[in-house]
Amino acid sequence: MKKSAFISAISMGVMSISMAFADPAAVSQVRENATQILKILNKANGSNDAQIRREAENYITPYFDFDRMTALAVGQPWRQASPAQKKELVEGFKVLIRSSYTGSMAKFRNANVKVDDKTIDKANGDVLVKASVGTADGKPVNVDFTTRKDGNKYRVYNVAVEGASLVTVYRQQFNETVKTKGIDGLITELKSKNGGKK
Template sequence: MKKFFLIPFFVALFSFAGAASAQTVDANSPDGMIKTVTQQVIDAVRGDKSIQQGNISAVTKLVNEKILPYTDFQRTTQLAMGRNWRSASPEQQQQIVEQFKMLLIRTYSGALAQVKDQQIQYKPFRANPDDTDVVVRSVVMNNGSPVELDYRLYKTPQGWRVYDINVLGAWLIQAYQQQFNEQIQQHGIDGLIQFLTQRNQQLASGKAS
């Protein structure tokens, strides 16, 4: 079976430091929101040893408080599932969203321990006033090596929300589409839920390969 976990989603969220210092998040500014949320997350990581040690409860709390309010993870999951999303019941959709989110948290929580003094450079943000879907582009310097890191956001009545991330040219949604589709084709919607659930159980018990 092809490797299911392709993109270090939470490495993208946690393993760099931004330059923003404001504590108030302006969700009406795509690039400003990314810079501010990034700084708040990095400050939280550096100030909490349990997060640095990969404590799942502490990591989940940080994600729920600092990141999820500015993301649309249901949209991320829906796009990753493609047309299969419509075949799932509302209960199944919710289960998949929750298991997928926990999968990413558990898989990449160890990346938090790697937060050091990485530097990030934001590329000039270009968008028209009437745009409803934009990309904020950046480059992270990690031990002297540049890492491309971009965020795709869309406009909602509550402000801009992140729904996809690009690391080194690979977008998160695109990377998971094939894996989700293969699981559903072979085992159905319930099979995907079972796969994600079992994988989370393996990661929780430390038995994942």
Template sequence: MSFPSFPRILRRAIGPCLLGAALLLSASAGAAERTADPKAAPNDFLEAVANNMLDAVKADPKALQGDPAHIADLVRRYAMPYVDMSKTTRLAAGRYWRQASAAQKDALVQAFTGTLIRTYSGAFTRVTSGTQISLLPFRGDPKAQDAVVRTTISQPNSSPIGVDYRLEQTAEGWKVYDLNVEGIWLIQNYRNQFASEINRSGIDGLIAALNTKK
């Protein structure tokens, strides 16, 4: 089984030279790493994480050469600590999450994490000096438990792409758990595909499918 819809939308949003929808913001390579404070205002938090991620990619020769394993390591270091993959996976699994054993839940989170890292690592190979991601004015309540941070991705000779990030306030501060590319939310897209695979081959079948997806 494959999970084509969201990765395809992601690649279309990227375009031939456009950076994928990830926790990035345009910045000059070599800038000093910023402190990403999960307890700051949502836009400030995301901006710091984003700048650090893009700086790391632009400053790393192997990443700029498109080395997927190397880029995946950068994603794990700079982006994944600020993503709540347990919540993302639980919401994507929907009602089937309650049917899973503790071991299956752990395995599903790990498998889905690997799928998303592979998806975004492929996007990071398209970083160029012309890539820019801008934060839009924050519309919500920064003291709320749930917030949406809106961004636009732009590239010369391409139309801007809107990408929204949904964050939850946790005991550790803000965590990203969902994103919207071109009007399609990641969790909703994968929920339909997860349900289809679970109905066909069970939860273990879904875990196997995610682990074999390259």
């Protein structure tokens, strides 16, 4: 599977980083989420694939901060967007990420996911959780989850695969669209990519 496809499927190291330490809650949640999503996807048998994908998408929703992800992915134009436009952007990006993520993870159903017990504490209080996903050719893919504590859970707002940031990849794409078509053009493009899916 190409790295770019994996990046677009799953989930900003621009803040200064302090020291590595163990954050059991963040590590435990990322590990549990990865285990559960693969367990759900393993129930697919060819005839119930759409239903299983939907179940997987619903499962991950509470653990991703789609508002923050969208704002970071859209970048500077986010500030000029109206409340109504922001709502549509978040909804469109959420559908895109959920669908891409579960579709990609389905190809790694039998993969071995390892989550590092040590985390990296960012200066703004966010926590970076490092993991690796085993592949068929035996070469692990390194995946970093940037999380922010929200109540009693940590919510993912960025994912980097082999150092390539999901948010950055989409920001580059979105900026090109906004330059030529504006915010409404980006909203239309997201709806088109999602094929009317909600």
